[in-house]
Amino acid sequence: MPPHFPDTVIAIPVRNEAERIEACLRAIDAQTDVAPGSLGLVLFLNNCTDGTQAIVEALRPTLSVPMRVTHVEFAEAQAGWARREAMNAAVEWIGPVAAGGTILSTDADSRVPPDWVARNRAALRAGADAVAGRIELDAGEAALLPPSLHERGRLEDAYSAVLTEIEARLDPDPYDPWPCHRTTIGATLAVTRDAYVAVGGMPAIALGEDGAFVAALLRQGFHVRHDPNVVVTVSGRLVGRAPGGVADTIRARCEKPDSLCDARLEAVPRAVFRYLCRRRLRRLHAEGRLAVTRGWARFLKIPESDAARIAALPLPGLAVAEAERVSPRLVYRPLGPFELARHIRFAAMALVPIRALTGLANRRGPAPTQRRVAAKREVPTGP
Structure with a gap:
């Protein structure tokens, strides 16, 4: 049988996600408007000690999306390195289908909607080289967080939206028109294979690899669409797997309610x-x-x-x-x-x-x- 080369591959770094990995994989397997054989899934399991690997292998026969799984133990592992390894594996799998090939990134504690792949592909077909989506906290887990945190989030979102519209009007980007947003997060990123390779791939840094990657694309003249219609559900847990991630941000703001907002939220x-x-x-x-x-x-x-x-x-x-x-x-x-x-x-x-x-x-x-x-x-x- 000839090798299977999908033109779109989802890359997920995974560490100790036994509680959430099944929901993540079931959501990916439920994608609509995806031609048979066009989609692949890469899981990069690093330093898993909680049975995640066994759960993944048990799920494999039940999934319609072909999956490649790597399991490594590496003492120096960190978020940027793991995401880079997962996305590099996606590049290799796409192989000779380089023209038009697409890499998508999400997290193992996330749940993508059924049209996630289709929406990202549509934005790329419209002229973008990469697509950055938005996130929403899992409703059940979000309900357990302090009301003050929700109020702060509401105010930050409102102010960010106004600043983003002002930016889009004063310094417009035809490939990222209003309405748009300014979220950059590895839980929902899409990029063409060519653009990914051209900027040297995902930076292997401990914190902020997703933001650094998108900044590199923009510096090199690639078009990034911050699509408000691409939304992924993420966990609202307080103990995460990567330092500086969503969980750390939530916990830090619970512990220090007066901590400064994101840098771009200036006067x-x-x-x-x-x-x-x-x-x-x-x-x-x-x-x-x-x-x-x-x-x-x-x-x-x-x-x-x-x-x-x-x-x-x-x-x-x-x-x-x-x-x-x-x-x-x-x-x-x-x-x-x-x-x-x-x-x-x-x-x-x-x-x-x-x-x-x-x-x-x-x-x-x-x-x-x-x-x-x-x-x-x-x-x-x-x-």
């Missing part, structure tokens, strides 16, 4: 300043003017040596990311949770004129590139 004026700077830098890069003028660098208080290095970067994503890293004016200053309510009110008011102004600009259409180049200013007064 509206700072956020607007950041989005306008990004847009300006992208336009200067597209017009070949980063190396011609240094007004942008002086405005952002970037030293000349750094400015020359940034101007020489070949892709706008690389230039923007490096400018944000070195500019003292673009340092993130996240809010505390008790500041969110008033900032939400202010952001909602700020969004009204932003919607009006960006809507007017969209109706008029972009100015011709030749006119923008001819009217360039050597020393800009703002972003």
Whole structure:
């Protein structure tokens, strides 16, 4: 029999998930709108001591999706390494079906909806190179968490949504239009095989490998769709398997309710300043003017040596990311949770004129590139 090469492979790192692995695998096996033989599943079991491997093997004959299972013991194991190993195994399995091949990532304590694969594939067909979905906590486990945690989550989600719309309007990405979100989590990621290989794969780091991976894609000019319609259910447990994961975040916020919010949840004026700077830098890069003028660098208080290095970067994503890293004016200053309510009110008011102004600009259409180049200013007064 010839080898089976699916064009889409789901990669899951697994460690001691005896309680949840069956629900995870049953959900994957229930995928709809998937052609027979097109889907494969990779499980990378690392340091499992609770019977997970036996449960997986017992389930294997009952699943319609072909599955490859690796079991390793490695004292230096950590989240990024395990996810990388799982996704690398997916790349190998896709093999000669490289053109159009897709890798999806989720977690062993997650449950994907029946249309998860189909929705990710649809977003990729629409022009994205990668798709980042959203997560929701398991309702039963979430009900056991303190009400204060739910209130904080509600406020953070509300503020994040307003900031995301402001960003999408001031610095629009045609491949990631509003409505969108800014969640980046390994529990729901999809990426083309070519894009995954091009950026060197998933970073093998202990914390934040998912965010670092998506940032690498954006820096290299790949298109990432943050699709609000791709949603995965994750556990609301307080003791997780990977340091710095969802469980650690939930527990830390239970123990320290006043801990700072995510870095991007900064005050509206700072956020607007950041989005306008990004847009300006992208336009200067597209017009070949980063190396011609240094007004942008002086405005952002970037030293000349750094400015020359940034101007020489070949892709706008690389230039923007490096400018944000070195500019003292673009340092993130996240809010505390008790500041969110008033900032939400202010952001909602700020969004009204932003919607009006960006809507007017969209109706008029972009100015011709030749006119923008001819009217360039050597020393800009703002972003």
